Amino acid sequence: MSDTTPTTGTESVEKAPFRFRDLGKMFGGSQSSGRQFGILGALVVIIVLFEILTKGKTLDPNNLINIVNGNAYVLILAVGMVMVIVAGHIDLSVGSVAAFVGIVVAQSMYVWHWPWPLAMVLGLVVGAIVGAWQGWWVAYVGVPAFIVTLAGMLFFRGANQFVGNSTSIPVPREFTFIGGGFLPDFGPDFGFSNPTLILGLLAAVAVIWQERRLRSNQRKMGAVSAPVWVSVVKVVVLLLVVIGATYLFASGRVGTSYPIAGIILAVLVLGYSFLTNNTTIGRHIYAVGGNWRAAELSGVNIRRVNFFVMANMSVIAAVAGMLWIARSVASGPGDGVGWELDAIAAVFIGGAAVSGGIGTIVGSIIGGLVIAVLNNGLQLLSVGADRVQMIKGLVLLVAVGIDVYSKRQGKPSIIGLLTRGRRTGVDETPVPAAPVGTQTPTPSQGGAQETARPQDLTPEG
Amino acid sequence: MKKLVIATASFAAIAAMTLAGCSARTDTGTGTGDEAAAGFAADATIGVALPDKTSENWVLAGQLFTDDLTAAGFTPDVQYAPASNTVAEQQNQITSMVTNGAKVIIIGAKDGAQLSAQVEAAHDAGATVIAYDRLILNTEAVDYYLAFDNFKVGQLQGQALLDGLKAKFPDKTSYNIELFSGSPDDNNAGVFFNGAMDVLQPKIDDGTLVVVSGQTEVAQTATQGWLAANAQSRMDTLLAANYQGTDLDGVLSPNDTLARAIIESVRSAGKPIPVVTGQDSEVESVKSIVAGEQYMTIYKDTRSLVAAAVDMVKELQAGKEVSEINDTKSYDNGVKVVPSYLLAPVVVTKDNAKDAYANNPDLLAAAGGS
Numbered sequence: 001m002s003d004t005t006p007t008t009g010t011e012s013v014e015k016a017p018f019r020f021r022d023l024g025k026m027f028g029g030s031q032s033s034g035r036q037f038g039i040l041g042a043l044v045v046i047i048v049l050f051e052i053l054t055k056g057k058t059l060d061p062n063n064l065i066n067i068v069n070g071n072a073y074v075l076i077l078a079v080g081m082v083m084v085i086v087a088g089h090i091d092l093s094v095g096s097v098a099a100f101v102g103i104v105v106a107q108s109m110y111v112w113h114w115p116w117p118l119a120m121v122l123g124l125v126v127g128a129i130v131g132a133w134q135g136w137w138v139a140y141v142g143v144p145a146f147i148v149t150l151a152g153m154l155f156f157r158g159a160n161q162f163v164g165n166s167t168s169i170p171v172p173r174e175f176t177f178i179g180g181g182f183l184p185d186f187g188p189d190f191g192f193s194n195p196t197l198i199l200g201l202l203a204a205v206a207v208i209w210q211e212r213r214l215r216s217n218q219r220k221m222g223a224v225s226a227p228v229w230v231s232v233v234k235v236v237v238l239l240l241v242v243i244g245a246t247y248l249f250a251s252g253r254v255g256t257s258y259p260i261a262g263i264i265l266a267v268l269v270l271g272y273s274f275l276t277n278n279t280t281i282g283r284h285i286y287a288v289g290g291n292w293r294a295a296e297l298s299g300v301n302i303r304r305v306n307f308f309v310m311a312n313m314s315v316i317a318a319v320a321g322m323l324w325i326a327r328s329v330a331s332g333p334g335d336g337v338g339w340e341l342d343a344i345a346a347v348f349i350g351g352a353a354v355s356g357g358i359g360t361i362v363g364s365i366i367g368g369l370v371i372a373v374l375n376n377g378l379q380l381l382s383v384g385a386d387r388v389q390m391i392k393g394l395v396l397l398v399a400v401g402i403d404v405y406s407k408r409q410g411k412p413s414i415i416g417l418l419t420r421g422r423r424t425g426v427d428e429t430p431v432p433a434a435p436v437g438t439q440t441p442t443p444s445q446g447g448a449q450e451t452a453r454p455q456d457l458t459p460e461g
Numbered sequence: 462m463k464k465l466v467i468a469t470a471s472f473a474a475i476a477a478m479t480l481a482g483c484s485a486r487t488d489t490g491t492g493t494g495d496e497a498a499a500g501f502a503a504d505a506t507i508g509v510a511l512p513d514k515t516s517e518n519w520v521l522a523g524q525l526f527t528d529d530l531t532a533a534g535f536t537p538d539v540q541y542a543p544a545s546n547t548v549a550e551q552q553n554q555i556t557s558m559v560t561n562g563a564k565v566i567i568i569g570a571k572d573g574a575q576l577s578a579q580v581e582a583a584h585d586a587g588a589t590v591i592a593y594d595r596l597i598l599n600t601e602a603v604d605y606y607l608a609f610d611n612f613k614v615g616q617l618q619g620q621a622l623l624d625g626l627k628a629k630f631p632d633k634t635s636y637n638i639e640l641f642s643g644s645p646d647d648n649n650a651g652v653f654f655n656g657a658m659d660v661l662q663p664k665i666d667d668g669t670l671v672v673v674s675g676q677t678e679v680a681q682t683a684t685q686g687w688l689a690a691n692a693q694s695r696m697d698t699l700l701a702a703n704y705q706g707t708d709l710d711g712v713l714s715p716n717d718t719l720a721r722a723i724i725e726s727v728r729s730a731g732k733p734i735p736v737v738t739g740q741d742s743e744v745e746s747v748k749s750i751v752a753g754e755q756y757m758t759i760y761k762d763t764r765s766l767v768a769a770a771v772d773m774v775k776e777l778q779a780g781k782e783v784s785e786i787n788d789t790k791s792y793d794n795g796v797k798v799v800p801s802y803l804l805a806p807v808v809v810t811k812d813n814a815k816d817a818y819a820n821n822p823d824l825l826a827a828a829g830g831s
Contacts, residue, residue: 057560062586066556070549165680166645168574170599170795180578253585328548328575329599332646333685338545375550379557385513385543385550 039351039363039399043370050377057380058373061252064245065259069180069327071372072261073098073320075365077343078350079268080316082364083276085347087309088289088356089145093134093152094343095336097314098321100156101126105322106169106331116175120322127318130156131311139307148310153340161333168332171325178264179326183257192250193257200246207238261323265365268316273361285309290357345392346371349399370395500780501564507774508558508566508588509539512595513547515687516718517743518763519569522593525767526567533771535778538563547571555579559586565774570595572646573794577602589777592799593770596648599795605783606792606801607770609761611649614806615656617759618713618738621808622657623664625736625756626711636710637673638735639699641692641723642682643715650687653715653740654679661713670711673703684715689722696726704732711736717746720755742809747818747827750811760807760817760824769802 050058057063077094084091105123108114114122130152137148183195190197211231218225225231249258276282287295288305296302320339325331350367352359371392378388509526511519523539530537538558542551551571556579558566566588570576573592577600580590584602592606626636640661643650658677664670665677676682676699684692692714700709709727712735714720720739727734739746739758749755769785776783788801809817818824 060560063557063560066553066560070553070556161685166683166685168572168598168646170574176578324549327578328552329577330572330574332548332572332575334548334572334646337547342546376553376557379540379554380561382538382540382561385541385554389543 038402039349039366039370042399043366043373046370046373046377050373050380054377054380058377059248061248061250062256063376063380064248065252065256067372067376068259068262068265070376071368072179072259072265073324073327074339074342074346074372075265075368076268076316076320076323077339078346078364078368079265079272079361080313081340081343082347082350082352082359082361083272083285083309084145084313085344085352085354086276086289086356086359087285087305088292089138089306089309090344091134091145091149091310091313092340093149093156094313094317094320095339096153096156096160097127097130097317097336098324098339099160099331099333099336100130100163100321101318102321102325102331102335103160103164103169106171106325107163109172109175110169116172119175120178123318123322124315127315127321128311130318131314132307134314135307135310138310139303145310157336160335164331164333166333168330170330173329176326176329177260179261179323179328181260181326182255183260183263185255185257192247193252196246196250196257199258199263200242200250203242203246204239207242208235211235261327264319264323268319269361269365276361281305281308286357288356342371343368345396349396351403367399370399501778503534503778504536505564505778506536506538506558506561508555508561508563509537509569509593510551510554510558510566511539511541511569511593512551512571513542513544516716516741518741518761521763522569522767525764526770529767529771530774533775535774542571548575552576552579555583559583559588563588565589565591565777567591567593567770567774568597569593570597573648574598574646576600591770591773594649594766596792596794596799598648601796603794603797603799605773605786606799607766607773608649608801608803609766609806610803611652612656612659612791613803614740614759614761615653615658616660617656617806617808618653618715618740618757619657619660621757621810622711622713622736622738623660625738625810629736629756630710633710635669635671637671637704637707638711638713639674639696639709640672640677640682640713641684641695641715641719642679643719644685644687645680645683647687650683650715651679654682657713657738673707673709674699684719687716687718689718692719693722693726696723697730700726700730700732704730708733709735712738714738716740717743717755717758720758721746721749724749724754742818742824744823744827747809747814747824750809751814751827751829753811757808757810760809761804762807762821764821765804769804773802 047058077098081091081094101123104126105119108119108122109116134145134148134152137143138145183193185194187194211234215225215231217223246258274282276285284295284300284305285308287298287300288302292302321336324335328335346368347359347364348354348367349370350359350363350365352364374392374395375388378391383391507530509523509530511523511526514520519541523541527537527539538561540554540558542548542554548571552575555566555568555576559579559582563583564587566580566583568576568580568590570592573595576597580597580600581602583590584604589604590597590602592603592608594608596606596608597603622638626633626638630636638661640654640657642654645651661670665672684695696712709732712720712723712727714723714737717739718741720737723737724734734754736756737754739750739755740761742758742760746755746758750758772785773783783800785802786800788803790798791803792799792801807817814828815825815830818828818830
């Protein structure tokens with residue numbers, strides 16, 4: 001394959017003129033990536049806005065730690081939910097499943113005096129059993145996931161209250177590190193949290209390595225690479241973000257570091273991003289969600305894919321539930337109420353399509369962060385919970401509304417709109433490098449190309 | 462060329478954002494350190510985290526805190542938790558108050574067992590934590606507890622139920638009653654119930670009172686979330702199952718909202734209204750008492766409780782010891798005994814409503830006074 005393609009590599013380096021449009025390639029270059037670029041922009045705008053409005057409290061290290069600890073459970077749920085939604089389903093039971101697992105884990109430690117590692121294993125096993133149960137109904141019996149998980153939502157809410165007698169059960173202190181704990185500090189005292197500095201360094205190395213790997217892969221496969229300057233700018237921007245985040249997280253009050261809940265989240269994001277982008281089962285999820293008949297004819301075992309996404313969701317809900325009881329130092333009867341909707345909102349703000357087939361994990365995390373920063377900023381400004389909910393509702397509607405509108409226009413995003421307008425004005429000659437979102441004659445055709453492309457954002461961003 | 466400018470500008474904007482983050486930290490860095498325990502600025506931020514607005518009391522308390530703290534020269538930051546995902550949002554609100562540099566945080570907990578981590582962070586940041594109306598459990602970091610004497614409330618409800626039954630049915634020797642308790646995630650619910658049972662249990666044992674359904678445990682009588690709908694449906698079920706041929710004489714209800722729901726259920730079942738207890742002096746219930754439906758309620762003057770809290774804040778601001786502590790042994794939160802200031806509740810029936818609400822224009826009007 002590679003030996004038959006013309007010399008695209010050198011051409012794009014030498015001949016390609018400097019075009020703003022190329023910036024779109026920074027995060028892939030497909031339509032959904034363009035949209036993610038848009039939502040990332042929205043996140044930056046919101047952060048800057050609240051940083052100004054709260055007079056610097058938004059990016060205060062302790063506040064950032066609060067944002068991570070206070071939202072890790074929803075972001076973790078969003079990781080699983082995006083796969084469910086991409087596969088064309090929905091899971092309404094995650095909040096109740098998380099609450100059920102939470103109360104079982106709390107009970108195992110508080111009443112049966114299990115050591116915490118064993119209790120965590122129990123939690124994951126319970127999550128897997130619940131997931132296998134729901135996955136079986138969806139994939140093999142064929143009951144729509146909406147119904148199965150609506151039943152699960154009721155059943156496991158009741159199960160939570162049955163196990164816990166509708167009361168709160170405390171969890172031992174040594175367990176709380178996963179929800180509110182920090183890495184222990186070590187080594188010489190620079191005035192920063194050393195483990196956080198190391199994490200930052202790892203993230204920085206990963207950013208550079210990832211971009212090099214991406215380019216070398218593209219060269220190997222004869223694919224079109226973005227101009228070199230785009231890569232350089234991208235890496236510099238990401239490095240700045242990593243350095244900035246590292247600096248902030250490392251300079252919190254003594255005894256803090258980048259939170260452990262955030263590390264768990266990062267591991268899940270990286271692991272599942274790899275799964276969805278680089279593995280067969282991951283690509284099958286997009287295939288099934290995009291067009292399950294075509295996927296079936298192509299030899300995809302759609303039952304197995306459906307079973308996997310549903311079962312996996314409940315395991316992730318179990319992780320979120322354990323994180324939550326660790327943060328709250330108790331499991332209560334009201335845990336998890338409304339979490340499913342928070343996770344679903346994050347996924348849709350992050351650019352997933354209601355019809356399935358489209359959506360990325362990183363996008364959903366960004367979507368979740370938009371809500372999280374908005375929520376936090378409004379709380380810092382002492383805006384009442386009533387108005388906060390109204391604003392969150394509008395943000396969800398506007399974000400998805402812009403997406404739907406731009407798709408109908410065949411335009412990827414605000415940024416895409418901008419560059420497209422410029423292009424028609426200039427009327428360039430076609431270049432060998434495929435431009436961003438080449439003329440899509442009909443809006444519906446976008447589906448196949450819009451499925452997520454390998455992403456290269458770091459979660460710390 | 463134009464493109465280059467745009468690209469550079471967008472790049473600079475992102476870089477500036479990162480730099481802004483850096484400089485912001487140095488600004489606030491000095492403020493987040495532990496301040497000396499002796500007093501704080503007279504215009505300091507005082508955080509007030511209240512649960513979702515499930516009863517009129519919380520709505521009134523929020524208004525009073527805002528007004529009284531402002532009048533005392535402080536900067537109040539009063540926040541209600543939303544009705545959904547309440548505990549999580551209350552946790553976030555408390556951490557936001559810490560970030561805002563609140564010197565005292567007054568917390569009406571949604572679930573007192575699930576706030577210990579946030580309360581400890583607040584304490585570490587140098588804030589004094591006052592548990593308002595509901596105790597915060599399993600943490601060292603609660604400095605004071607401020608509430609009405611809730612065990613006493615329960616005892617008064619139990620006694621009033623007995624008195625009401627004797628007054629309404631002078632010729633009966635045994636009464637059929639049902640018991641309701643509050644939300645199991647609210648520490649107070651059990652205290653109310655135990656207080657009432659302290660009075661009622663001996664009478665149940667000697668046969669004066671008969672709980673026809675047999676449901677006398679806290680878990681059986683619980684009303685999840687203090688929601689009227691839950692009490693109403695439980696009452697519907699109890700009536701259908703146990704009172705087809707017998708009379709229901711009395712119901713122990715922990716508060717007014719539930720009392721009205723219970724009365725509504727009895728009414729729609731076509732039964733005469735029994736003696737129903739209550740608590741909180743909500744306007745609708747005061748009207749109901751005057752009209753002869755609900756038997757009694759408890760007046761816990763939110764104004765005096767908020768006033769006591771604001772007095773505490775003033776003393777802390779001046780760096781003085783908190784003077785009004787009248788109970789240092791009853792309220793054990795599982796880790797420590799929290800120094801408490803308990804206010805005395807007042808029983809209100811049709812007979813004394815106008816006197817009891819003399820200092821509260823809204824309730825006085827509801828009670829038929831002028």
